[in-house]
Amino acid sequence: MPLQQSQTLILKSFKLGESDKIVVFFTRKFGKLRGVARGARLLKNPFGGGLEPFTYVNLIFFEKRPQELVQIDSCDIIRSYYTFQREIVTASLLAYLADLVDGFSQERDPNENLFRLLLAGLKGVESQIKPLIIARYFEIWLLKLNGLFPSLRSCSRCGRRFARNASVSVLPGGGFLCPTCSHRLPQKGESLSPRAIRTISSILRKNLLDFKNGKEMVDSEKEIGLLTWRLILFHLGKEPPSLVFFRQLFRQE
Ligand SMILES: [Zn+2]
Known part of the structure; x- marks a missing residue:
């Protein structure tokens, strides 16, 4: 699968290993997906706050093999609703x-x-x-x-x-x-x-x-x-x- 892009709402995430996250998200184009975000738990992570629950983002991801978790490449925040979590x-x-x-x-x-x-x-x-x-x-x-x-x-x-x-x-x-x-x-x-x-x-x-x-x-x-x-x-x-x-x-x- 080539790089894909879609408007996305992040639903939830789980810790994976020392520095990664598994993210469950709902995309406008493809529906619900699960993906791995490498380095998402590092202090200087490449995603900023974009993978926090209920952030509205433009998400770029790709699939290595069908039916596996997709790999999250990057995201741009359209709107953050993260303050609602407080x-x-x-x-x-x-x-x-x-x-x-x-x-x-x-x-x-x-x-x-x-x-x-x-x-x-x-x-x-x-x-x-x-x-x-x-x-x-x-x-x-x-x-x-x-x-x-x-x-x-x-x-x-x-x-x-x-x-x-x-x-x-x-x-x-x-x-x-x-x-x-x-x-x-x-x-x-x-x-x-x-x-x-x-x-x-x-x-x-x-x-x-x-x-x-x-x-x-x-x-x-x-x-x-x-x-x-x-x-x-x-x-x-x-x-x-x-x-x-x-x-x-x-x-x-
Ligand atoms: Zn009846």
């Missing part, structure tokens, strides 16, 4: 968003919309939108972009359109059911209120910055959080540690 709530939110993207995306699977969702999340933090609202918006869209968010219009079993202003039943692995199909279940499932359904619909229609005043989500944030938590656990098979930590920060509220 505040524990913001830092844990970003760690969680990085884990979500890492968990739900395959390597070398370009996804422009997901790249833009990450940028939107960062702009949301910059605009001081509440972390819980950013998390809920991000989760809904991440599931949607992966084809894992069930239809809010019609029953997952029988296809009948949902009545307006009615709650729907939630299947553990996703899927919303009409009352008839839900009565046929051996156990009564959780339900999603009309208010939460309206909020999710507006999440899917609007920009994150439209939620700046937080009013729209104030009554349904917890309910939506429970739904997305269940869906994420179901699809990832486990709760990311960053989500456990993020949820603990808000347990008292």
